[in-house]
Amino acid sequence: MTSSPTRPSPPADGLLSAARLNLRELAHGLSHPSHPPTPLLAGSPRLWLRLLPYAAVLALTGVFVPVTIQILTNDYGVPGGIAAALAVGQAAPLLMLAHRPLQAWWIVFAADILGAVVLLGRPELLGNIWPWPPPVITGYLFVLLALGLRETRRTVIGVWLATGAAGLVLHLVAPSRSDGGALLLCVLGAVVLVIGAAVRERSEAQRMLVEQETISEAERAQRTLLEERTRIARELHDVVAHHMSVITVQADSAPYRIGGLSEEAKAEFASIAAGARESLTEMRTLLSVLRSDGSRGDLAPQPGLDRVQQLVEATVRAGLPAELSMAAEVRDAVERGEVPQAVDLSAYRIVQEALANVVRHAPGARTRVSVTAGGGHLTVLVVNDGAREPVSPLEASGTGHGLVGMRERVRLTGGTLDTGPLPDGGFRVAARLPLPPTEPPQQSEPPEPSPARPTPEEP
Incomplete structure (x- = not known):
């Protein structure tokens, strides 16, 4: 039988060394x-x-x-x-x-x-x-x-x-x-x-x-900001891709729609179409990185101000008394497509996040949503009263991450955001998003008088 190896014995002065070390400390x-x-x-x-x-x-x-x-x-x-x-x-x-x-x-x-x-x-x-x-x-x-x-x-x-x-x-x-x-x-x-x-x-x-x-709160806010920027990038892809597709189609069809073009002009249109297609390809490549989770839900058409009424109605069905006031000129501008898609989408997301915050932090509070236009800006205002129902302990203190997303969207569109509590216990969210200048209607020039036809001579 083989004998098992014996463990080395500890040094004799091990306890003394530990004691000296502790005494020095x-x-x-x-x-x-x-x-x-x-x-x-x-x-x-x-x-x-x-x-x-x-x-x-x-x-x-x-x-x-x-x-x-x-x-x-x-x-x-x-x-x-x-x-x-x-x-x-x-x-x-x-x-x-x-x-x-x-x-x-x-x-x-x-x-x-x-x-x-x-x-x-x-x-x-x-x-x-x-x-x-x-x-x-x-x-x-x-x-x-x-x-x-x-x-x-x-x-x-x-x-x-x-x-x-x-x-x-x-x-x-x-x-x-x-x-x-x-x-x-x-x-x-x-x-x-x-x-x-x-x-x-x-x-x-x-x-x-x-x-x-x-530190955790700062990291959480930074992560929320990055997630919101990624979401905005995915949404803006649909906005930019639409215009780039229109440019591609117009550049490709221009030689067939416009007669008498020179070879230089046809080559220029072909170069524009090729550049637009290349840009679309690069955007789709970047978007595939942003959509690394494999989700296909973001490929649906993005909402806008035309769906704010549905959003408010869904909030009312959830038990929150809310009302919407949208100016007639805003509705007309949305129907005519005069509101930029980035502003249209940002306005919808701001209303959506503001109503979600009211549901979480002020259940049962009366809420008023107002969308107006004037002075070259689209104004979105969401005001709610104080909470009429007890707030859940999990929602009693908000992190403010929804406001981070709102500020990021408003900043990217070049607008301003004003948020804060009200004296009666409510809360106010006001966003001003820039609108493109409206071109004044061109006055049509009066038609030139046609020369008088000679009257037949009387016999």
Whole structure:
């Protein structure tokens, strides 16, 4: 039987290397703050929130300095000068908690250990807590809370370990005087640090979520814009292809319809027809790329203003009270084909998207659609009242992507778009699309008088 290969044993100093690495990381976390010296809540838009951390640290310092002096002198019998120096070292760094909590911890930590050593030289009195007096424990917890709110998890763990190690060493130095104060600070400090770290990590998660939502919203808007441009390109193909086909037919048939053309003129018409056919071929090639999904639905004739009435009627059947007002000159221009096909299609799509937005975001709202012409522009106006029915939570906050498509269509036709809410809770969509200048009717010249026929002579 063959023996199975044995796994290589881990290096003997693997645990030591990991321990040294962790100790270096903890030391780096204790000596290097994880954030620039910016005040807490410095990015808040409100002034009172930006000033709140300064007011809090001023109040803490103003309370702990005199309280520490009084307790050290009255309860522990420390001379006034030494008590004042210890109080300043233990409480004055609280002023730094708003912007430099790690540096404040180093000062407070050293001052608290020095204070414990000073109290060790004083006579032991009944009821006194050692090594950490009550004001030291309370002030130190505020320092730990500021660290938990600002520093990383590695730094917080290092601070807690240093605090526990200092309490353990002092307990071993004088176990008879240690009455559980070191353990109490270690337990309470762990609780405060966990609370502060949880609040900090939650705020960072919310900030990252907002940033990600902003990025996703921008990408979604860009994708919608590209999809709308692709759709417009497919629709404009039908518009341009019609005119190019007409040019091709007219150029091909011109030599047969017009007599007496020279060979140069016939060659020119043939060149025009060939160029038009080549352009049609290239457009169809590009369109095949845009229609890569293999859909054939876009090959149907594109709608226009002549189908707006049907669109409004379908919206009414869906439960939305809507009415249409289309000027007579607009109807006549559509019937005569005087409205450019790009403008005709864009006007229909704008009304379609506006009515769809009303159905989604303002169900039951009375809606008025108006299409007028004047001043060389076609004006499309869709106005709705406030919602009369409860809005679905999924539709309560719109993304504005429908407006992106409207703006893109209006921009491509050279028009303007005005959208916005109304004071009564409704919404307004107004688009002005350019129309070609109308040629004034040419006045026919009066016919020249025909020469008078001679009258027959009378016999």
